[in-house]
Amino acid sequence: MRKCPYCKIEVGGDLVKCPICQSKLMGEPEKAYFPKPVNQQRRSNFYKIQIFVVWVIAILGLSAEYLLGIKIPTFETIHWSPILVLWLAAFEFLIMRQFKPGTGHARKVTSVVFVILILLIFTTYFFDIVKIKGNEVSLFEITTDWIAPTVIVGSIIANFVLVLIDKKGNTMSYLLTNLLVGIVPYIIIHFQGKSTPLGWIICLVLSVIFFIGVVTFKGRTVLNEIQRRFNL
Numbered sequence: 001m002r003k004c005p006y007c008k009i010e011v012g013g014d015l016v017k018c019p020i021c022q023s024k025l026m027g028e029p030e031k032a033y034f035p036k037p038v039n040q041q042r043r044s045n046f047y048k049i050q051i052f053v054v055w056v057i058a059i060l061g062l063s064a065e066y067l068l069g070i071k072i073p074t075f076e077t078i079h080w081s082p083i084l085v086l087w088l089a090a091f092e093f094l095i096m097r098q099f100k101p102g103t104g105h106a107r108k109v110t111s112v113v114f115v116i117l118i119l120l121i122f123t124t125y126f127f128d129i130v131k132i133k134g135n136e137v138s139l140f141e142i143t144t145d146w147i148a149p150t151v152i153v154g155s156i157i158a159n160f161v162l163v164l165i166d167k168k169g170n171t172m173s174y175l176l177t178n179l180l181v182g183i184v185p186y187i188i189i190h191f192q193g194k195s196t197p198l199g200w201i202i203c204l205v206l207s208v209i210f211f212i213g214v215v216t217f218k219g220r221t222v223l224n225e226i227q228r229r230f231n232l
Contacts, residue, residue, distance in 0.1 A: 002027040047095070054092060058085045078126050086122075090115050109162070110177050113155040117148050149199030152181045153206055160210040163218060175214055175222065182207020 001010050002025035004018040011018065014029040064070045065081040072080050097111050124139040156178050163175075186204045189196050215222060 001030055050095065051092065054088045058088050061085065072127075074130075075127055083123055083126065087119055090119050109155055109158050110181070113151055113181070117151060121148065145197040146199045149185070149197070149203040152185070153203050156182060156203070156207055156210055160213060163214050175211060178207050178210055178214075182211075 001012055002015065003010050004021065004023055005026055006023050007018055007020050009018070009020070011025055012030055014032045015025060017023065018025055061081040061084040065079065072078065094112055094115060097108060120143055121140070124143045128138055128140045129136050130139060159178050182203050186196060186200050189200060
């Protein structure tokens with residue numbers, strides 16, 4: 001058993017430092033009381049490595065633009081490095097969400113989809129017009145009219161599958177997620193007085209279809225969860 005030369009206490013296990021004064025313990029260690037969190041240590045090392053890489057990329061990007069004056073061809077007036085830093089910050093946020101305990105699969109899928117879509121729309125707003133075979137094409141319109149609804153349809157399908165295999169009673173969160181991502185964009189576009197793109201119409205229809213599917217296959221589970229969450 002190890003001893004602290006300053007606190008004059010005996011410390012069992014394989015601790016190296018005194019739990020009171022943090023001084024180095026003297027004597028031979030005993031068998032560890034608790035198993036070492038190997039998986040947690042690996043995750044911690046992975047997180048430290050990736051956050052270091054993210055910092056390096058952010059610093060290099062800012063230095064390349066503001067110190068070396070490197071610009072993107074045909075977009076010389078746009079500051080691209082802050083947008084790069086914003087993407088890196090979003091990446092860090094999503095990584096933390098994946099490691100955060102107690103976060104449901106539906107929330108993880110939805111957070112990834114929304115963060116990526118918001119950043120994609122924000123980026124294409126600045127890097128909008130490009131020339132493809134001599135014709136000007138709006139990346140912003142392509143993103144808002146086709147890419148965004150396509151990605152959301154994918155998240156709706158993923159959430160529907162997660163509903164069917166969910167065993168923790170979180171069905172209502174899946175239902176609300178599918179309804180919000182399917183119906184709210186359609187309502188916003190409709191009240192703007194614009195013609196609704198086909199992609200958003202498909203997104204709305206599939207949202208309603210999968211909502212009915214969840215109620216059909218998990219109806220009793222949904223009712224029990226609503227009663228439990230709202231204390232009915």
